[in-house]
Amino acid sequence: MTTTGKSRSGSDRGEAGNDSKRYTPANIEKKWQAKWEKDGIYNAADHVEGKENFFSLVMFPYPSGDIHMGHWFQYSGSDAYARFKRMQGYNVMHPQGFDSFGLPAENAAIEHGEDPREWTYLNIENSRRQFREMGGSYDWTRELVTSDPEYYKWNQYFFLQFLKNGLAYRKDGQVNWCPKDQTTLANEQVKDGVCERCGTIVVKRALPQWYFAITKYADELLNFDQIDWPEKIKTMQTNWIGRSTGTTIGFDVSEFASGEQIDTFTTRIDTVYGVTFVVLAPEHPLVRKLTQPSQKEAVEAYVANAALQTEIDRTSTEREKTGIATGAYCINPLNGERVPVLIGDYVLATYGTGAVMGVPAHDQRDFIFAKKYDLEIRVVISPPDWGGGELDEAWIPAGTQVNSGEFDGLPSREGFDAIADKIEANKWGERTITYHLRDWLISRQRFWGTPIPIVYCDDCGTVAVPEKDLPVLLPDSLKFEADGKSPLTKDPNFLNTTCPDCGKAAKRETDTLDTFVCSSWYHLRFASPNPSEDPFDDDQIRAWAPVTAYQGGSEHAVMHLLYSRFFNMALRDLGYVDFDEPYTKLTNQGMLIKDGKKISKRSNPLPPDPVVEKHGADTLRCYLMFLGPWDQGGDWSDSGINGITRWLGRIWDVAQRDESVLGSSGSDEAERDLERASHLTTQRVLADMELFKFNTSIAALMEFTTKLMRSHDSGDVSAASWRAGVDRLLLHTAPLAPHIAEELWERTGHSGSIHLALNPEFDESLTTSDTITLAIQVQGKLRDQIEVPAGIDEASAIAAAKSAENVIRHLEGMAIVKEIYVPGRLVNIVVRPAN
RNA sequence: GGGGGAGUGGCGAAAUGGCAGACGCGCAUGCCUUAGGAGCAUGUGCCUUAACAGGCGUGUGGGUUCGAAUCCCACCUUCCCCA
Numbered sequence: 001m002t003t004t005g006k007s008r009s010g011s012d013r014g015e016a017g018n019d020s021k022r023y024t025p026a027n028i029e030k031k032w033q034a035k036w037e038k039d040g041i042y043n044a045a046d047h048v049e050g051k052e053n054f055f056s057l058v059m060f061p062y063p064s065g066d067i068h069m070g071h072w073f074q075y076s077g078s079d080a081y082a083r084f085k086r087m088q089g090y091n092v093m094h095p096q097g098f099d100s101f102g103l104p105a106e107n108a109a110i111e112h113g114e115d116p117r118e119w120t121y122l123n124i125e126n127s128r129r130q131f132r133e134m135g136g137s138y139d140w141t142r143e144l145v146t147s148d149p150e151y152y153k154w155n156q157y158f159f160l161q162f163l164k165n166g167l168a169y170r171k172d173g174q175v176n177w178c179p180k181d182q183t184t185l186a187n188e189q190v191k192d193g194v195c196e197r198c199g200t201i202v203v204k205r206a207l208p209q210w211y212f213a214i215t216k217y218a219d220e221l222l223n224f225d226q227i228d229w230p231e232k233i234k235t236m237q238t239n240w241i242g243r244s245t246g247t248t249i250g251f252d253v254s255e256f257a258s259g260e261q262i263d264t265f266t267t268r269i270d271t272v273y274g275v276t277f278v279v280l281a282p283e284h285p286l287v288r289k290l291t292q293p294s295q296k297e298a299v300e301a302y303v304a305n306a307a308l309q310t311e312i313d314r315t316s317t318e319r320e321k322t323g324i325a326t327g328a329y330c331i332n333p334l335n336g337e338r339v340p341v342l343i344g345d346y347v348l349a350t351y352g353t354g355a356v357m358g359v360p361a362h363d364q365r366d367f368i369f370a371k372k373y374d375l376e377i378r379v380v381i382s383p384p385d386w387g388g389g390e391l392d393e394a395w396i397p398a399g400t401q402v403n404s405g406e407f408d409g410l411p412s413r414e415g416f417d418a419i420a421d422k423i424e425a426n427k428w429g430e431r432t433i434t435y436h437l438r439d440w441l442i443s444r445q446r447f448w449g450t451p452i453p454i455v456y457c458d459d460c461g462t463v464a465v466p467e468k469d470l471p472v473l474l475p476d477s478l479k480f481e482a483d484g485k486s487p488l489t490k491d492p493n494f495l496n497t498t499c500p501d502c503g504k505a506a507k508r509e510t511d512t513l514d515t516f517v518c519s520s521w522y523h524l525r526f527a528s529p530n531p532s533e534d535p536f537d538d539d540q541i542r543a544w545a546p547v548t549a550y551q552g553g554s555e556h557a558v559m560h561l562l563y564s565r566f567f568n569m570a571l572r573d574l575g576y577v578d579f580d581e582p583y584t585k586l587t588n589q590g591m592l593i594k595d596g597k598k599i600s601k602r603s604n605p606l607p608p609d610p611v612v613e614k615h616g617a618d619t620l621r622c623y624l625m626f627l628g629p630w631d632q633g634g635d636w637s638d639s640g641i642n643g644i645t646r647w648l649g650r651i652w653d654v655a656q657r658d659e660s661v662l663g664s665s666g667s668d669e670a671e672r673d674l675e676r677a678s679h680l681t682t683q684r685v686l687a688d689m690e691l692f693k694f695n696t697s698i699a700a701l702m703e704f705t706t707k708l709m710r711s712h713d714s715g716d717v718s719a720a721s722w723r724a725g726v727d728r729l730l731l732h733t734a735p736l737a738p739h740i741a742e743e744l745w746e747r748t749g750h751s752g753s754i755h756l757a758l759n760p761e762f763d764e765s766l767t768t769s770d771t772i773t774l775a776i777q778v779q780g781k782l783r784d785q786i787e788v789p790a791g792i793d794e795a796s797a798i799a800a801a802k803s804a805e806n807v808i809r810h811l812e813g814m815a816i817v818k819e820i821y822v823p824g825r826l827v828n829i830v831v832r833p834a835n
Numbered sequence: 836g837g838g839g840g841a842g843u844g845g846c847g848a849a850a851u852g853g854c855a856g857a858c859g860c861g862c863a864u865g866c867c868u869u870a871g872g873a874g875c876a877u878g879u880g881c882c883u884u885a886a887c888a889g890g891c892g893u894g895u896g897g898g899u900u901c902g903a904a905u906c907c908c909a910c911c912u913u914c915c916c917c918a
Contacts, residue, residue, distance in 0.1 A: 700857095
């Protein structure tokens with residue numbers, strides 16, 4: 001830094017205390033943050049006479065260290081919206097908390113031997129400070145921390161209610177297993193197929209896991225009628241749920257395994273006469289029974305290899321499909337044909353029935369597979385003009401049934417139903433609806449989470465912990481040790497307990513709940529933060545829920561946002577709430593990236609504290625909101641922040657100008673002009689804020705700021721209308737830059753917080769002017785612009801257009817074909833050469 | 836592999852069927868200043884032109900329309916999420 005620079009900033013600091021002329025964020029931001037908190041102006045009462053409640057919720061953060069710039073992006077926008085709604089006259093509740101269970105705390109424990117609890121609560125402390133420095137309008141009396149026993153107790157309680165009502169169950173699931181460490185691994189702990197710690201190749205292994213029965217709600221989750229959500233989120237959820245209608249059909253294998261059949265599911269039963277092979281997933285239970293002695297060795301090797309592959313690899317279309325014969329055959333019930341049974345790792349045991357029928361002529365994957373293994377390709381849906389020759393690729397579209405026995409000649413669309421009817425009549429299978437959605441696996445083999453309240457007793461089996469014994473507490477000390485096992489599995493005080501039923505010695509469940517359970521109902525606890533005997537108070541839920549407006553990233557489209565909807569529907573059916581959907585309106589903010597990549601504490605850091613220190617919280621908030629459309633995110637760069645610094649400096653300057661230099665009345669034209677700008681600004685800002693278009697709101701306010709400066713400079717507006725304009729500017733700026741707006745509100749003689757004031761109003765009739773500029777096009781190309789009276793009729797507009805100088809030139813030698821007038825906007829004259 | 840976005844000046848962007856580039860950054864020139872990493876004013880898509888004016892222009896190729904950044908079809912690039 002140069003000497004000049006140093007002395008300048010030094011003098012800034014020196015003057016700051018008494019020179020109120022200069023905008024110095026550090027001098028005002030802390031002051032107002034303290035005052036707002038002391039006065040509790042953002043604390044929401046459950047009922048306020050004459051005001052409608054508005055629950056404005058933003059997805060709460062995971063406290064992984066600093067609140068980073070991405071959080072600032074998210075929370076600046078959502079806070080501006082909550083403030084805007086408050087100024088619209090709503091009784092706004094805008095809570096904040098911490099989603100504090102989860103893997104990063106465990107990683108800190110694993111890497112640095114820290115206690116995840118200490119690590120987490122230290123981070124929370126730091127995050128609270130940053131939230132305050134942001135100037136968020138949060139109601140901190142409602143704060144919740146999901147790793148507090150008062151909170152996770154209710155996760156356990158809901159788990160038990162779900163268990164009682166058939167919505168929670170335990171069954172075998174595939175987990176990552178490290179054979180050396182003898183432990184399960186989270187997906188994140190598997191790097192390139194090997195154990196993160198010891199480098200051993202990780203295998204898939206079946207272990208009992210807990211599930212929530214979300215698939216019971218698959219159809220209701222497909223219905224979005226009651227909620228105002230972005231189309232893209234609804235599309236993602238719809239695709240994720242993946243409802244498809246089709247037919248199951250069994251292929252008899254009793255020749256090789258008595259009494260058994262292979263169940264397959266297909267959406268194209270019309271092609272069933274074209275089945276020339278059947279493929280099983282390597283994990284399919286029939287694999288062992290069907291494999292013939294000659295194939296045994298090869299099949300075992302193939303199955304072992306498949307266990308090492310990820311699903312990505314196995315289902316990738318880039319990779320060549322592989323398969324291996326079992327040596328067994330099955331019978332196609334439709335035509336009695338005997339077709340080979342193969343094993344292919346591109347078939348997943350967890351999807352559908354874990355077996356597919358191979359129809360190479362009408363499925364491209366099967367086609368390539370059949371070519372490779374020299375299997376028959378039989379056309380059963382004839383393409384139009386098909387001469388009976390070999391196909392170059394699978395024919396997917398509809399056609400005419402051929403080689404399909406009694407169904408030959410039918411259009412395949414009719415063949416679909418006719419064949420399905422026959423299958424159902426003969427009880428070979430039935431029409432079925434399947435979903436891509438699977439039940440929600442809630443077991444985590446981790447230690448920083450909600451303990452699942454279950455006890456295993458040798459005599460009584462799986463026993464639920466009685467509600468009166470909740471919460472099942474996490475042990476105080478959770479030190480991770482080098483063997484890779486969860487501390488819960490080794491802590492005798494936690495592990496050893498007595499059976500609630502028979503009183504004998506028993507072991508606790510050591511799995512913890514997925515952290516998405518915490519976030520599935522946290523909004524209800526915000527609405528009702530205090531009860532200790534119930535998860536929440538019904539009257540408070542009625543006052544606030546469902547959430548009026550919810551904001552968060554679209555990366556949660558198919559996990560959190562689907563789980564929460566399921567959770568709400570389940571709670572409704574169990575009698576806890578009386579509404580169907582948890583979040584009425586959803587808005588996604590985009591992702592803030594830096595240098596083209598996601599911001600991350602480790603690999604791509606961007607700490608906000610230095611920026612706040614240099615420019616102030618208001619400047620940073622506005623800059624982030626000005627970067628671009630909030631719902632599309634933005635690419636951070638330091639270069640533009642000066643624009644916001646200048647703008648706030650100009651507001652600071654204009655608001656404190658001496659109005660006594662202006663007269664008690666101004667010129668008609670200038671008054672009218674300022675009035676129009678004022679009402680137009682309010683119209684634009686109110687509309688844009690409602691749509692989370694903060695960038696264009698700020699652009700409108702920048703223009704208005706300039707307008708007010710010029711009006712004052714020119715001196716031809718009245719003091720009263722100029723001052724009213726300044727008030728309007730401050731009120732609109734308040735949600736975006738809350739500290740400076742509050743400071744200037746006070747300095748310009750107002751009493752009470754600007755944040756409890758109401759938005760200005762506008763009169764649309766005052767936003768228009770007497771004349772408009774019409775664009776004149778010839779052949780759709782702009783040729784001139786003319787000034788005309790605002791209410792001009794079509795004929796006069798076209799006449800005026802035709803007499804514009806530059807237009808005359810372009811009409812020369814042309815015959816007019818058509819004249820188009822778009823009221824208030826343009827005239828387009830369509831011509832052709834006049835012979 | 837599946838799913839969802841996004842491509843517009845040197846840069847962030849605006850405009851959702853009607854004047855492409857509002858607003859801001861940066862840059863240039865000028866004013867003010869002992870000074871400027873301050874402030875103010877003016878200009879700034881590219882090409883041709885002394886000027887008037889004209890041509891080109893919203894990732895690429897096609898289409899619909901009097902008129903397309905915007906709607907439709909195909910493709911390319913890129914980001915995010917899930918497995």
